[in-house]
Amino acid sequence: MSRIIKPSMPTVSRRGLIASTAALAAAAALPTPAWAKGGSMRHVKKGFGTYTGEDINLAIAGAHYATGGRSGHAIAVDGMIPGPLIKLREGQDVRLNVTNNLDEDSSIHWHGLLLPFQFDGVPGVSFPGIKPGETFTYEFPIRQAGTYWWHSHSGLQEQMGHYGPLVIEAKDGSDDRFDRDYIVLLSEFTPIHPHAIMRKLKVGEHYFNNSMMTATEGDMSGGERRMWSGMRMNPRDIADVSAPAYTYLINGHGPADDLEYLFTPGEKVRLRIINGSAMTFFNMRIPRVPMTVIQADGQDVEDVEVDELQIGVAETYDVVVTPPDGSHALVAEAMDRSGMGIASLTSHKGHKAVAPSLREVPTLTMADMGMAGMEGMDHGSGGMDHSMRDKNLVPSDVEVGPGVDMIAPMPVDRMDFPGLGLDTVDHRVLRYTDLRSKAMNPHRMPERTIQIHLTGNMERYMWSFDGKNFTSVTDDPIRFGFDERVRVKLVNDTMMAHPIHLHGHFFELVNGDNPHDMHQPRKHTVIVQPGSSATFDLTADEPGDWAFHCHLLYHMHAGMMQVVTVRPFPQEA
Amino acid sequence: MMRRLVALPPLAMLLMLAAPLAAQSHDHPPDKAGEKAKAKEGKPAAPPLTPMAAPVVPLRLPGMPQPEAPPPVDHKAMGHGAMDHGDMDHGTAPAEDAPPPARAMSGPRHAADAIWAKDAMASARQQLKKENGGMSTGMFLIERLEARVSDSAEAFLWDVQGWYGGDIHRVFLKSEGEGEFGGTVEDAEVQVLFSRAIGPFFDLQAGARVDLEPETRSHLVLGVQGLAPYMWHVDGALFLSDQGDLTGRIEAEHDQKITQQLILQPRMELELSAQDIAERAVGAGLTKIEAGLRLRYEIRREFAPYVGVGYEAKLGQTADFARAAGEGASGFALLAGIRAWF
Numbered sequence: 001m002s003r004i005i006k007p008s009m010p011t012v013s014r015r016g017l018i019a020s021t022a023a024l025a026a027a028a029a030l031p032t033p034a035w036a037k038g039g040s041m042r043h044v045k046k047g048f049g050t051y052t053g054e055d056i057n058l059a060i061a062g063a064h065y066a067t068g069g070r071s072g073h074a075i076a077v078d079g080m081i082p083g084p085l086i087k088l089r090e091g092q093d094v095r096l097n098v099t100n101n102l103d104e105d106s107s108i109h110w111h112g113l114l115l116p117f118q119f120d121g122v123p124g125v126s127f128p129g130i131k132p133g134e135t136f137t138y139e140f141p142i143r144q145a146g147t148y149w150w151h152s153h154s155g156l157q158e159q160m161g162h163y164g165p166l167v168i169e170a171k172d173g174s175d176d177r178f179d180r181d182y183i184v185l186l187s188e189f190t191p192i193h194p195h196a197i198m199r200k201l202k203v204g205e206h207y208f209n210n211s212m213m214t215a216t217e218g219d220m221s222g223g224e225r226r227m228w229s230g231m232r233m234n235p236r237d238i239a240d241v242s243a244p245a246y247t248y249l250i251n252g253h254g255p256a257d258d259l260e261y262l263f264t265p266g267e268k269v270r271l272r273i274i275n276g277s278a279m280t281f282f283n284m285r286i287p288r289v290p291m292t293v294i295q296a297d298g299q300d301v302e303d304v305e306v307d308e309l310q311i312g313v314a315e316t317y318d319v320v321v322t323p324p325d326g327s328h329a330l331v332a333e334a335m336d337r338s339g340m341g342i343a344s345l346t347s348h349k350g351h352k353a354v355a356p357s358l359r360e361v362p363t364l365t366m367a368d369m370g371m372a373g374m375e376g377m378d379h380g381s382g383g384m385d386h387s388m389r390d391k392n393l394v395p396s397d398v399e400v401g402p403g404v405d406m407i408a409p410m411p412v413d414r415m416d417f418p419g420l421g422l423d424t425v426d427h428r429v430l431r432y433t434d435l436r437s438k439a440m441n442p443h444r445m446p447e448r449t450i451q452i453h454l455t456g457n458m459e460r461y462m463w464s465f466d467g468k469n470f471t472s473v474t475d476d477p478i479r480f481g482f483d484e485r486v487r488v489k490l491v492n493d494t495m496m497a498h499p500i501h502l503h504g505h506f507f508e509l510v511n512g513d514n515p516h517d518m519h520q521p522r523k524h525t526v527i528v529q530p531g532s533s534a535t536f537d538l539t540a541d542e543p544g545d546w547a548f549h550c551h552l553l554y555h556m557h558a559g560m561m562q563v564v565t566v567r568p569f570p571q572e573a
Numbered sequence: 574m575m576r577r578l579v580a581l582p583p584l585a586m587l588l589m590l591a592a593p594l595a596a597q598s599h600d601h602p603p604d605k606a607g608e609k610a611k612a613k614e615g616k617p618a619a620p621p622l623t624p625m626a627a628p629v630v631p632l633r634l635p636g637m638p639q640p641e642a643p644p645p646v647d648h649k650a651m652g653h654g655a656m657d658h659g660d661m662d663h664g665t666a667p668a669e670d671a672p673p674p675a676r677a678m679s680g681p682r683h684a685a686d687a688i689w690a691k692d693a694m695a696s697a698r699q700q701l702k703k704e705n706g707g708m709s710t711g712m713f714l715i716e717r718l719e720a721r722v723s724d725s726a727e728a729f730l731w732d733v734q735g736w737y738g739g740d741i742h743r744v745f746l747k748s749e750g751e752g753e754f755g756g757t758v759e760d761a762e763v764q765v766l767f768s769r770a771i772g773p774f775f776d777l778q779a780g781a782r783v784d785l786e787p788e789t790r791s792h793l794v795l796g797v798q799g800l801a802p803y804m805w806h807v808d809g810a811l812f813l814s815d816q817g818d819l820t821g822r823i824e825a826e827h828d829q830k831i832t833q834q835l836i837l838q839p840r841m842e843l844e845l846s847a848q849d850i851a852e853r854a855v856g857a858g859l860t861k862i863e864a865g866l867r868l869r870y871e872i873r874r875e876f877a878p879y880v881g882v883g884y885e886a887k888l889g890q891t892a893d894f895a896r897a898a899g900e901g902a903s904g905f906a907l908l909a910g911i912r913a914w915f
Binding site: 105117118122123124125126127128129155198199200202203205207210211212213214215216217226229230231232389401402403404405447448457459460462464469470471472474475479480481482484543544545549556557558559561565566567568569 | 671673674675676677678679680681682683684685687688689690693694696697698699700701702703704705706707708710711712740741770771772773774800801802803804829830831832833874914
């Protein structure tokens, strides 16, 4: 098994479990390794090297990326997209020296890590950002194990390639159980500048959606079509940005790059699946190879065997597979079925697996409008509009203005929903209700409940919490007392699924009826299904200021973000 | 005398109007010189907390030292105003209406100000605010740029608009007009409007309209523009002229996708007048109706040629004026044109 290890880096050699897949790709896809030290434009190396140890240096710079027929400007870390795999060990200390060689501010956020808030890497919340030419040192102890990732939290840089994987080996040696240990980092490449994408989203016209409901498409009845257009909604608003702009990548490799993961029949292969994309939910499957989920968001869960799972932006799942001899397609299909990332999981080097064809585009339902309990009722005529935006259904602090085009009339908890389009497949699909934490959580009942509404206006492309975008609540954060146990109910008053991420904490999903269940899964990101609610319990035990936002990059950029404060915060002497 | 001006090809006008869009301040970082000067400020002003010293704070410690007054407790913003007690579907109910505990209000307003240079944090926070909901943008739309062929004339028409601004407040420029090929521009107007979102789908717009043809005339404008149920784009306005005449106009169009690229667009336009306006040969009441059906093909989203048919009729006394002047009061036309935006 080949690896790329930066020569100067000491490696923690434990059977070389985590291998960069970069070298496994066709040699043609690998231009001369380019360690971008200056500002000059270099071709990106796809995939990543492995960095270990207590002192790690990273440099952010502009680069040129190409895959298939698409190419364009990108941002690479140490010349790689994704950036280097940072492989740490639970209990160690780490100093990450990050140099910004761009001509604009940059940053790195360590996604899912427990750390002092000032090293969380969000400019304007945790620190001032890294100025051009400056090196910033992040320094913190590693208090956890599992699969995580890192990415820029400045502007829209993440879309341009500024992200990478991060793995922390468990102290107890439990990571030794597997014969192979691979990263499967999902992302997108677009030749369009992210600012141009944002503008196209703002000016409307569903620019990137090539599967809108038309007179000739879909099997909706005339009545249903009239109901949707009466509400000024489109039942195919599934992904704001998709295949017309995106090439879907696995470890930086597009479908044309023939990425391979090698195994020997009989081996237990661990796949650390990380959704590092800006905007895409992926349906992950390996046809005919069942996957056993062992970790969610870096936290161990009891084994669940599934045939497919939907992974929201910023989530991670670790699965174990034992594939039979042959070449198997590792399929990362975009939720709107407009395209896929693809790699070959093969026991024969050079043998390419056959990619399945894209499945039928899913269509939103009444449940996605927040009317799960009202299916089959007659909504033929005009009374609809009023009940789709009833201000009485939300707390008075929710600002029901131009930024709110809908209020879910009857939102229900859909923790048991496997994800749009996966509720009708005929094999086993992961649901949040299947996740059960391996470790027992402390038994504490919430002292307080808060409700946060996820709000938006598709037509104007406005996104917010409680009807107020971040610009209008910059100095009015969501406040928690230190060590307070709070139940947070997220109510999605939009028809899109939002992956909501809280920095610096894990919360426990309330994914069952038993209030004393001490095995609720711990996560850093939760998908709130369209027109539905999702609830988690949080012990706010990390003092400081933390970003809390929708991890769809352009939703955050439009304002779907808040700051969470945990106080008191100890002062400098 | 205005002929010279309005004879400007419509495209030249578009380019002029588009200039501010090209110069839009999206969310680029502030100027480089300033950044270089401040480059050092990113360093900690005070030694950072020892990373190992994860702060351990007793559960209900009273007030911590506060460098500045804690922000006022805004109960309204705490999200406990009108909670839905009805659907707590997860086990025993904790306190739902309680505000955050007192300790949540303690400490610095911004924790990072206690660790990094305060002014560096302030400018980063300003940038963050701009980048997460504070952006401005704009577009320029050529809704119709078309040739119209009827048995009486071969005419051209333009109908364009551009806007720039944020989510709520925008500035609109609109222009439309028509004339005969090889002949004169018969109607031409330009509007400058301030626009404010008044609901999820509609903007209220107010401003001025200047007619360049058939003669120079100014109007005050008050209108609404937006998306009506069943996906009809509506633009309606009242115009009060410098002569004191009140008129109105409503346009509505609907895009029916046949396929992803082929779009059929029915379009209606009504004009009204509150009084007779003799010099414009307009009678009080409904003065004109236009109906059109256009079939366009989006080569790109931004560029779509179309063909169509249009029907136009003057109504009531306005029709009488037209007939008296020896013109037809109604007629069909074949249309061909482009819809484009950038």
